[in-house]
Every structure is written in C-alpha cells, then in structure tokens.
Amino acid sequence: xxxxSLAVSPVIAETKTATIGPxxxxxxxxxxxxxxxxxxxxxxxxxxxxxxxxxxxxxxxxCDRGACSACTVWLDGIPVASCMMLAIxxxxxxxxTIEGLSDGDKxxxxxxxxxxxxAVQCGFCTPGLVMSCxxxxxxxxxxxxxxxxxxxxxxxxxxxxxxxVFAAMLAAATTGKG
Amino acid sequence: MRRDKFPSGIAGVxxxxxxxxxxxxxxxxxxxxxRLAVIGKSVPRINxxxxxxxxxxxxxxxxxxxxxxxRLLRSPHPHARIASIDIQAAERHPDVRAVHVITDVxxxxxxxxxxxxxxxxxxxxxxxxIGAPIAAVAAITExxxxxxxxxxxxxxxxxxFVVDMEDARKSDAPAVFASPVIGTxxxxxxxxxxxxxxxxxxxxPSKAGARGDIDVGFAEADVVVEEEYRTQVQTHCCMExxxxxxxxxxxxxxxxxxxxxTAGVRNExxxxxxxxxxxxxxxxxxxxxxxxxxxxxxxxxxAAVALSRAAGAxxxxxxxxxxxxxxxxxRPGTFQRLKIGARKDGRLSAISLYTYGxxxxxxxxxxxxxxQAMYECANFASEQYDVFINAGPGCAMRGPGNTPGAFALEQxxxxxxxxxxxxxxxxxxxxxxxPVRREERRRGAERIGWSRRHVxxxxxxxxxxxxxxxxxxxxxxxxxxxxxxxxxLRDGSVEILSSVQDIGTGIGTVLAQVVAxxxxxxxxxxxxxxxxxxxxxxxxxxxSRTTASITPPARxxxxxIKQMLLEIAAPHLGVAVxxxxxxxxxxVARQDATxxxxxxxxxxxxxxxxxxxxxxxxxxYGGFRRAMTDAALAENDLGGxxxxxxxxxxxxxxIRVERFVAVQDCGRPMNPxxxxxxxxxxxxxxxxxxxxEDRIMDRHTGYMLNADLExxxxxxxxETPDIDVIVLENYQGQSAxxxxxxxEPSNIATAPAIANAIYNAIxxxxxxxxxxPAAVLSALGRIPRGS
Numbered sequence: 029x030x031x032x033s034l035a036v037s038p039v040i041a042e043t044k045t046a047t048i049g050p051x052x053x054x055x056x057x058x059x060x061x062x063x064x065x066x067x068x069x070x071x072x073x074x075x076x077x078x079x080x081x082x083x084x085x086x087x088x089x090x091c092d093r094g095a096c097s098a099c100t101v102w103l104d105g106i107p108v109a110s111c112m113m114l115a116i117x118x119x120x121x122x123x124x125t126i127e128g129l130s131d132g133d134k135x136x137x138x139x140x141x142x143x144x145x146x147a148v149q150c151g152f153c154t155p156g157l158v159m160s161c162x163x164x165x166x167x168x169x170x171x172x173x174x175x176x177x178x179x180x181x182x183x184x185x186x187x188x189x190x191x192x193v194f195a196a197m198l199a200a201a202t203t204g205k206g
Numbered sequence: 207m208r209r210d211k212f213p214s215g216i217a218g219v220x221x222x223x224x225x226x227x228x229x230x231x232x233x234x235x236x237x238x239x240x241r242l243a244v245i246g247k248s249v250p251r252i253n254x255x256x257x258x259x260x261x262x263x264x265x266x267x268x269x270x271x272x273x274x275x276x277r278l279l280r281s282p283h284p285h286a287r288i289a290s291i292d293i294q295a296a297e298r299h300p301d302v303r304a305v306h307v308i309t310d311v312x313x314x315x316x317x318x319x320x321x322x323x324x325x326x327x328x329x330x331x332x333x334x335x336i337g338a339p340i341a342a343v344a345a346i347t348e349x350x351x352x353x354x355x356x357x358x359x360x361x362x363x364x365x366x367f368v369v370d371m372e373d374a375r376k377s378d379a380p381a382v383f384a385s386p387v388i389g390t391x392x393x394x395x396x397x398x399x400x401x402x403x404x405x406x407x408x409x410x411p412s413k414a415g416a417r418g419d420i421d422v423g424f425a426e427a428d429v430v431v432e433e434e435y436r437t438q439v440q441t442h443c444c445m446e447x448x449x450x451x452x453x454x455x456x457x458x459x460x461x462x463x464x465x466x467x468t469a470g471v472r473n474e475x476x477x478x479x480x481x482x483x484x485x486x487x488x489x490x491x492x493x494x495x496x497x498x499x500x501x502x503x504x505x506x507x508x509a510a511v512a513l514s515r516a517a518g519a520x521x522x523x524x525x526x527x528x529x530x531x532x533x534x535x536x537r538p539g540t541f542q543r544l545k546i547g548a549r550k551d552g553r554l555s556a557i558s559l560y561t562y563g564x565x566x567x568x569x570x571x572x573x574x575x576x577x578q579a580m581y582e583c584a585n586f587a588s589e590q591y592d593v594f595i596n597a598g599p600g601c602a603m604r605g606p607g608n609t610p611g612a613f614a615l616e617q618x619x620x621x622x623x624x625x626x627x628x629x630x631x632x633x634x635x636x637x638x639x640x641p642v643r644r645e646e647r648r649r650g651a652e653r654i655g656w657s658r659r660h661v662x663x664x665x666x667x668x669x670x671x672x673x674x675x676x677x678x679x680x681x682x683x684x685x686x687x688x689x690x691x692x693x694x695l696r697d698g699s700v701e702i703l704s705s706v707q708d709i710g711t712g713i714g715t716v717l718a719q720v721v722a723x724x725x726x727x728x729x730x731x732x733x734x735x736x737x738x739x740x741x742x743x744x745x746x747x748x749x750s751r752t753t754a755s756i757t758p759p760a761r762x763x764x765x766x767i768k769q770m771l772l773e774i775a776a777p778h779l780g781v782a783v784x785x786x787x788x789x790x791x792x793x794v795a796r797q798d799a800t801x802x803x804x805x806x807x808x809x810x811x812x813x814x815x816x817x818x819x820x821x822x823x824x825x826x827y828g829g830f831r832r833a834m835t836d837a838a839l840a841e842n843d844l845g846g847x848x849x850x851x852x853x854x855x856x857x858x859x860x861i862r863v864e865r866f867v868a869v870q871d872c873g874r875p876m877n878p879x880x881x882x883x884x885x886x887x888x889x890x891x892x893x894x895x896x897x898x899e900d901r902i903m904d905r906h907t908g909y910m911l912n913a914d915l916e917x918x919x920x921x922x923x924x925e926t927p928d929i930d931v932i933v934l935e936n937y938q939g940q941s942a943x944x945x946x947x948x949x950e951p952s953n954i955a956t957a958p959a960i961a962n963a964i965y966n967a968i969x970x971x972x973x974x975x976x977x978x979p980a981a982v983l984s985a986l987g988r989i990p991r992g993s
C-alpha cells in the first residue's frame with residue numbers, strides 16, 4: 029500500500045523540465061471503470077478531487093493526514109489513503125471507490141455481510157473499511173480473525189463497529205465469496 | 207384513562223403483571239418480546255445499504271448551487287484581549303463574499319460583568335485558548351477563505367495563561383476570566399447558577415445530594431478506604447467533524463447540520479437570528495458521530511448562518527481535524543478524593559467525595575451521581591469544584607460525570623471488599639438495592655467464569671491475568687417534548703415523520719419496527735422520514751433518551767391510524783372493531799380468519815389521499831421520579847455490570863484487554879443486534895478512555911500537542927477484545943413501548959472494570975487515567991515514579 033501511494037506517475041517522471049500549476053490543468057483519470065477528464069490544481073489530493081469535481085462523495089475525509097483510513101480507495105486493486113496522494117500522481121492506474129464496488133444493484137459480498145452483521149453505526153468510516161475488507165477477501169478468501177484485524181488495523185471507528193466488522197468478514201469468508 | 211395490565215419483571219427471572227393507568231387514546235399493552243412479530247427482533251438497519259455503498263449523505267457531502275466555503279479565524283494565543291479587528295482587507299479580496307466577526311461566543315462560561323469598560327463600539331470577547339474562534343470568512347473556495355484569514359488584522363493584547371489544572375488552582379495563577387462567571391452546566395451535574403462562589407480560577411463548591419451526617423457515619427465504620435484518583439480530558443473524536451451548510455434565503459433559513467438535536471438547534475437559531483421558528487429549518491440525513499458534542503448550534507454554525515445572510519448564498523463550514531480536537535468540546539478531567547466507610551459485614555456507613563475538575567473555559571466538570579446513588583448508604587456528602595484553564599470548553603461526553611466518577615467509586619468498592627475479605631460481587635449483593643443489577647451480576651459472573659478468579663498477582667511469569675468487575679448507573683431520561691406523526695396513504699403505503707435524528711444508533715429502523723408491529727406490516731414497507739424540523743419535533747439524541755422518548759409516540763400514532771382503518775373495515779367484514787386485528791398486511795377477524803381484507807383495499811376507500819395521526823410522549827404510566835421542562839427522569843435508573851479480563855505484561859507494561867462481558871438493561875430491547883452494536887461501541891470507547899486517550903497540553907506554550915488522530919490515540923481493531931453482550935428484557939409497564947436507552951450505561955463501567963482487572967492481575971492499583979504501560983511499570987517499581 030505504501031509503495032502504491034509513493035510511486036510517482038510515469039507521466040510526471042517524464043516531464044522533468046515542464047512545470048505545472050499553480051492553476052488547475054486538465055487531468056485524465058480512470059475512475060470505477062470510466063475515463064474522466066477534469067480540471068485539477070496540482071496540489072489537490074485524490075480525496076479532494078474524488079469528493080469535489082468528480083462528485084464521488086462516498087469516499088470520506090476524516091483527518092486528511094493518513095491517520096484514520098476513512099479515505100481508503102483502491103489503486104489497481106490495492107488500498108491506499110486517498111488523502112495522502114496527489115491526484116496528479118495517479119497516472120493511468122485504475123481508481124476504484126466505494127461507488128464502484130457494487131455491481132449495479134448487486135452488492136459486493138462484503139457490503140451484504142456488513143448489513144447482515146450490523147457492522148455499521150454512524151457510517152462515516154464504513155466506505156473506507158469496506159474497501160479494505162473487500163481487498164482482503166480478494167487476496168485471501170478465508171482470512172483468520174487476526175488477518176482481518178491486521179487488514180483493518182489502520183481504520184479508526186469511533187462508534188466501535190470493529191466486533192461486527194470481524195463477524196461480517198469471517199462470515200463472508202466461510203461463504204466462499206469474494 | 208383506563209386500567210391496563212402490563213408485563214413486569216425480568217425475562218428469565220420472573221415476569222408478572224402490573225396494573226397501570228393509561229390515557230384512553232393510547233395503544234394497549236404490548237406483551238413480552240417473544241410474542242411479538244417485529245419488535246425485539248434484529249431487523250437489519252434500514253439505512254445500512256446507503257452507508258455501505260457510500261450513498262448516505264452526510265453534512266460534509268452536501269453541495270448546493272452557488273455554495274460558498276467558510277473558514278474560521280482562530281486565536282493563536284492561549285489568552286488575549288482583543289482591542290480591535292480590521293476585516294477590510296479580507297472583505298476587499300475579489301473572491302471573498304462575506305466576513306463575520308464573532309461578538310457573542312457560546313459554549314463557554316461568561317463573565318458576570320462582561321467588559322463594560324471597553325468604551326464605545328462593539329465589545330469583542332477575549333480569546334481564552336489557542337483555537338478560540340474570532341472571525342469567519344466565506345469565499346468561493348475553501349483555499350481562498352483560508353488565505354483571506356491571513357488578511358484579517360487582529361490587535362491582540364497577549365495576557366498570561368495557564369493550561370495545567372494544578373497550576374491553575376494556585377492563588378497566584380493567571381486568571382482565565384476577568385471576573386467571576388455565570389456557568390453553563392451540562393448533564394451530569396447540577397447546572398451552574400450565578401450564585402456559586404469563585405476565587406481565581408476555582409469555582410465552587412457545589413454540594414448537591416448531601417444526606418445524613420458523614421461524621422457519624424465514619425465513626426460507625428469498621429473499615430475506611432480513602433484514596434485519590436485522576437482522570438484525563440478526553441475529546442470526542444467524531445469521525446465526521448462538526449460541519450454545517452447554512453442557506454439564508456428571503457423566505458427562510460435552512461441549515462444542514464451534523465447534529466444530535468434538529469429541533470433544539472432550530473429553536474436556538476430562530477432566537478439567535480430573531481426569526482420566527484416557522485421560518486427556520488434544520489436538516490440532517492446521515493450523521494458521523496456526536497457522543498454529546500453536537501447537541502447545540504455552536505459558534506461555527508452561527509458564523510455560517512451570519513455569513514450566508516451577508517453573502518446571500520449558501521455557506522459551508524466544516525472543521526478540520528485540528529479544529530475538531532481544539533474546539534468542539536471535551537470530557538472534563540477530574541481529581542477525586544473518595545472516602546468510604548463500611549461495617550464488618552460490608553454495609554456502607556459513610557461516603558465522602560471531594561472533587562475538582564476542568565472543563566477548560568466552561569463549567570460542568572463534575573463526577574456525576576454514582577457515589578451518591580449506586581449503593582445504599584445513609585450518610586453522603588460531596589464537594590465539587592470547577593477549575594478553569596485556557597483550553598477549549600468542555601461539554602457532555604457519553605455518560606458525563608458518571609464515567610469519571612465510576613472510575614473512582616468502583617475501585618474503592620473493590621478495595622473495601624478486599625479489606626473486608628468479602629468477594630466484590632458478594633459485597634455488591636449486600637449494598638446494592640437494585641434487583642436489576644443483582645441479576646446482571648449473576649449472569650455476568652457466570653458468563654465470564656468469575657470462579658476462575660485468583661488472588662491478585664497470583665500468575666507466575668511475566669504475563670499476569672486478572673478479572674475485574676464494575677457497575678454503571680445512569681438516569682433514564684425521557685424527553686416529554688417529543689412527537690411523531692404516522693401517515694397512511696391511499697395506496698396503503700405508510701410513512702413515519704419526526705424531527706428525531708439517527709446519530710448512528712439506528713432509531714429509524716426501530717421506528718419502522720414499532721409501526722410495522724402495530725399495523726401488521728413489514729419494516730421495509732414503511733418509509734421513515736426523520737432528521738428534519740419540517741416534521742413534528744422529536745427528542746434530542748443525547749442522554750440515552752431517544753428510544754424511550756420517540757417510540758411510544760410512534761406506536762400511539764400508528765395505533766390511531768389502526769383504529770381508523772378498523773373503523774373502515776368493520777362494516778365491510780361484518781365484524782365489530784374490537785374483534786379485528788392487523789397481520790401480514792391484512793385486517794382479519796380474530797374469530798374467523800376467512801373474514802379479512804387487505805390493508806391496501808381498506809386504504810383505497812379513504813376519502814382523501816392520506817390520513818395522518820400525531821402523538822406525543824405522555825408521562826410514564828407509573829409516574830416520573832422528577833419532571834423538568836421538556837424532559838423528565840424515569841422512576842428507575844438504567845445500568846449495567848461489566849466484567850473485564852486482562853493480561854498485563856509486567857516487563858513492557860502493556861495491558862491487553864482480552865475479554866469483556868457486559869450485562870445491560872434498557873427496558874424492552876427493541877432491536878438486539880443494533881443494541882449489541884451500541885454496547886460494543888460503549889465498551890470500546892471505555893477501553894480507549896481507560897488505556898489510550900489523553901489530551902496533552904504544553905504548559906509553556908498553551909498548545910494542545912496532540913490535536914490530531916495519530917498522537918491522540920483511540921482504540922483500533924487490534925486492541926479489540928472478545929465482547930460478550932447480554933441484554934436483559936426488563937419490563938416495567940411504563941409506556942406504550944416500555945423501551946429505554948443504552949448508549950451511556952454501556953460506557954460508564956468499562957474503565958473501572960479494567961482497573962479492577964489490572965489489580966487482580968498484578969496486585970497493584972492504578973488510580974490515574976489513562977492506564978499506560980509507563981503507569982504499570984511505575985506502579986510495579988520497575989521505573990521511577992512520574993516517568
């Protein structure tokens with residue numbers, strides 16, 4: 029996850045002498061399977077751009093400095109803290125947000141499990157948690173409790189949904205989906 | 207009025223009947239949950255799908271056409287008089303649309319003599335802590351607003367400050383306030399009045415609840431325990447920060463606010479901005495946590511409204527995490543000296559409590575009523591003081607007062623038990639009159655395996671385990687000013703309407719369950735419209751009162767609709783109204799199931815598109831213990847008993863909470879899984895309070911050193927223990943649903959349960975929060991004290 033966010037986009041690496049900004053310039057991003065071109069100021073974080081010009085407010089900002097993981101999205105399937113990366117560093121990697129996780133009306137198994145096990149209270153940390161949990165299931169279809177705790181360890185939930193999140197993930201695991 | 211018989215007692219122990227006087231227009235008694243279709247079942251949260259898909263709309267997500275973005279200018283000084291503010295340069299910025307200077311601050315104590323010596327012009331409140339709000343700017347982007355803050359010229363006269371509570375108590379300490387204050391109390395303590403004495407930064411004493419004669423009581427004691435305890439300042443850390451979108455238009459003001467009390471804020475803003483209430487609307491959809499900090503319209507919301515009025519456009523203002531840590535409220539820190547005397551057989555003879563605490567620049571740093579009310583004791587006296595420091599004003603936080611108070615009380619009771627060589631549970635059996643807590647102790651002891659408990663410090667090797675117990679007590683608040691409307695539309699669909707807000711507890715789901723049960727429908731058939739003052743005013747969601755306050759009106763409104771439908775159906779079916787029931791979407795004759803019609807067909811005969819019924823919260827059928835304006839205290843307190851199992855590494859000092867068993871009561875449980883979520887949440891916040899959280903102020907600069915979420919530590923997944931929740935069904939026959947709250951009772955016993963478990967593990971008592979590895983090692987003598 030750290031590697032994914034620190035890696036500079038090849039586009040930037042090539043433009044060694046060109047300067048961009050401070051005003052907004054066009055940026056093309058692959059978001060939830062769709063290519064979007066929007067005006068982005070170079071210092072904008074991916075989280076700001078998602079919530080701002082892309083109108084994808086499912087991704088939340090809790091601390092804006094990588095401490096709470098509420099802003100978790102996927103970059104080529106890997107969870108990253110979108111508040112901790114610049115939009116211009118995404119390059120041509122695919123961004124998946126919470127809005128892109130379900131398939132139309134069909135919920136992702138993690139989403140369905142969260143509802144069934146009441147792994148939700150106020151819901152603010154939920155999108156980020158769901159993204160980390162869905163990524164875990166994709167890599168490890170049968171995680172242990174410790175593996176679930178490790179995968180979610182960066183997420184802060186003040187309401188205290190962790191026990192039900194664990195129950196949801198262990199249940200989603202045994203159904204063999206994900 | 208009519209006389210009805212209600213189930214009464216604890217399910218699984220003994221449930222009998224109690225007769226009550228019930229208003230004639232209210233619904234008949236509900237049986238116990240096992241005989242109900244929907245109430246008492248773990249119905250999935252109705253807004254769960256929106257939350258897991260990211261479509262739930264929080265205040266920070268709202269975008270309105272032409273919306274401006276606001277930022278607050280905050281004091282860089284811990285204490286300063288403000289001679290003048292020049293906003294002209296900020297106003298002239300081409301992308302700034304409005305600038306507002308805050309002349310009336312809310313949320314903190316106010317001097318009795320508010321600076322009449324400033325001469326002509328507007329009096330500017332002093333800046334009393336780093337982060338105090340001074341002014342606000344609305345601009346086309348948040349970045350511009352931020353930059354424009356730097357254009358505001360403030361003439362600060364820097365004054366001496368104090369941020370350490372002990373320093374503030376000294377007679378030569380810098381004075382936080384220029385003159386004695388009028389307090390603003392909050393729940394957990396008797397509200398401050400103008401009459402309480404203040405010397406320097408110390409305001410008090412308040413001596414509420416005294417009874418008997420403690421000198422006589424201590425003279426009768428065979429054993430006395432007197433100890434000192436300290437608890438830290440804790441911040442709420444709501445994941446959605448305080449945020450607002452204010453939209454002032456010529457025909458009225460709409461405010462989107464992350465709030466625990468839409469109706470209260472509506473009234474507050476109407477008064478503050480001199481608008482009639484019928485032109486002010488407050489709305490919240492999804493809401494990212496409050497825990498007591500979002501109960502009123504704070505300075506930030508009022509500033510946004512003022513900016514919107516000036517700019518003629520909607521204004522969004524959301525606190526960043528640093529602002530949230532500095533200036534959105536906090537749980538006061540306390541010092542307590544608690545002395546309890548007991549006779550040989552355990553009966554308490556005297557309780558004496560001396561306490562002072564700090565709510566920063568606010569009043570209300572009490573320790574609640576646990577010492578006074580939990581156990582039987584004829585003689586009780588307390589003396590409580592507020593100590594002011596130059597830090598953000600405190601406010602209510604999940605179980606205010608009782609949470610720090612229980613940390614001292616429950617450890618002292620444990621210590622008494624040891625001195626008396628009586629088992630801590632057995633001692634509580636002797637001195638605790640509550641039959642509910644007796645049953646909670648019994649069930650919890652069995653579940654945790656209390657008989658496994660060894661003598662303190664018995665484990666060999668560096669990892670030592672222990673089991674501890676503690677109890678919580680919380681007044682069962684009821685908002686009597688709480689109303690709900692139920693509407694039936696001509697196609698048979700049903701709506702519930704109330705201004706009550708869902709702050710994460712799932713009240714919308716519970717309301718759907720209540721109305722579904724009454725009308726024989728499924729919860730998913732009901733549309734729940736809440737969080738909007740366009741609907742009848744509902745209760746606040748603080749004080750653990752939401753469920754108790756709004757579910758009876760919902761049921762009674764649904765009951766009225768039901769009676770109207772039965773009146774329609776009776777002649778069609780040739781059956782008397784009293785012989786009809788509603789089930790599975792149909793109206794059915796009790797004696798002959800073949801005589802039935804669908805609710806939809808009955809609704810189709812309505813003369814108009816809809817019928818509606820409004821109901822409000824009546825008094826508890828057996829009466830209240832105490833009635834106030836808009837609210838009352840139920841006869842019986844809420845409570846719980848929690849057991850903690852910990853493992854303490856005596857080489858590193860690290861405390862691992864391995865297991866919790868919580869046995870709680872909330873009257874009639876409405877939705878077991880949602881209740882379980884709440885109790886788990888209370889325990890996790892309690893673990894966090896016990897072991898990790900601490901607001902750290904730098905006494906030399908007045909800064910909060912950990913105004914973020916990486917240095918201010920809240921509990922995470924890796925520190926989560928196994929949590930076993932048992933909820934009693936405690937029927938009392940007090941209302942149309944007989945349901946009460948659980949949020950705070952589930953948070954109060956947690957820290958002392960852990961502390962008692964730690965003592966059982968290592969044989970040394972920790973009397974200060976948070977209980978850190980350094981504290982453990984220091985208590986074990988492995989590092990010098992005070993490291």
